[in-house]
Amino acid sequence: MPLLEAAAITKSFAGVRALKGVSFELLEGEVHALVGENGAGKSTLIKVMTGALTPDSGVLKVSGHVVAHHSPAVARSLGIAAVYQQPALFAHLTVAENIAISLESAGLWRKVDWKGRAAQARELLERAGSSLRPERLVATLSMPEQQIVEIAKAIGANAKILILDEPTASLESHEVESLFQVIATLRARGVGIIYISHRLEEIAAIADRVTVLRDGHTVDTRNRGEMDRAELIRMMVGREVSAIFPKRDVPIGGVVLETRGLGSRAAGVREVSIAVKSGEILGLAGLVGSGRTQLAETLFGLTPADSGEILLRGRAVRIASPDQAIAARIGYVPEDRRQHGVVLEMAIASNTSMASLGAVSRNGMIDTGLERQLARSYVERLRIKTPSIYSEAGSLSGGNQQKVALARWLAIRPAVLILDEPTQGVDVGSKAEIHKIMVDLAEQGVAIIMISSELPEILGMSDRIAVMHAGKVAGVLSREESTQHRIMALALGDVG
């Protein structure tokens, strides 16, 4: 008997039929991958399973019993735990407190015992493969660290059914390894695991079965090994998509942005000297915590430099705030799009035009026609799934929100564009399109700095690669001399 069964589930939101009759089944001790394009309905389906959303119709059964009045509390009592796509932690509390609250409210830890809480949290974090300190305040954690805390919470819940919605989107390869070990252990104990990811290598590595969703329908469920990568992509996207990055060689011009001995004590960035030329894509590689995002934040004026220099086309400039960065035509798409990327309450159209109001204005007034054109062109190119360009960004699926954040900065035609994990959480088809847009921008003379934790992406897209370690640039490699091995060696701080 399946652990969990969803039959003919439908769910609509104002104007959007997110699920149009989805069926899905999870067995004991299996890892069942759920894949599909951005907006296919994956997160909506799991929210129905966790009682966070009530379906319009359809039946949900757990261990053969129909779940009649579903709710998050019922889900917990049935042994369903989920790690959602967006971490939802209390920022002003510590890691240990966050873990304790979730387990205590689930009735798993009744007595508040502060010492015990820290020890328990540490143990769960260790099981999740992390050495994060339980006394850290969540507000100070990076996205990947928050994700680890969510995973620790789910492990602590001792669930029979564990749902992971893109748990690895912001994790480093060794963290992914530890997570896979945790998954293997749980699966051996009979836990059923639903695994959502856009990284097809991961699916090939751990899934026993794969269910493909497209446009709110179940396309098919197959055993791993019953289809290859190309077929899987075809089922998801409904068309052929090249998985090879379309990096074209474009003319490379003069240096646009240069740093000399740049440092920011607050950001932990030290003595960074790099240069990026017009038409060039400079990859920034390194482990999570190596200072890549911090360097980007320093260049964008979020944590201004306190030593060294920034030069734009050879002239020293001071960038003490994002406003000054934007005035200098530096664009930045941050990794944590919720914090500085998209305004969830605002329409897609206004999000897209927000940083390029000049281009869509006439006589100081926003020309709604121009704004509409701009938004429509990006919605089409990036395949943003939405009923209208006037829908709130917050109503979009996770990957589609990422695309809106990108569109805003692609639209400003910056001189320098800094992209932090530009294709994280984005489906394969859109990923290829984003890479194409990056090359188009380079061809128009934009200098691009791309942070990515995916080595194939770094290797495929970069003209040169700066590898960071402990807040410094450990080395810069040309496209020709870069290999996965050399990048890793520099990232780990091995000299030579």
Ligand SMILES: Nc1ncnc2c1ncn2[C@@H]1O[C@H](COP(=O)(O)OP(=O)(O)OP(=O)(O)O)[C@@H](O)[C@H]1O
């Ligand atoms: N609260 C909401 N209001 C309106 N529409 C919504 C809401 N939540 C989801 N949708 C819509 O439902 C559809 C399915 O979204 P869902 O989040 O399930 O996609 P997904 O498969 O998880 O995509 P992704 O890979 O981008 O995370 C999308 O078109 C989305 O815009």
Ligand SMILES: [Mg+2]
């Ligand atoms: Mg989702």
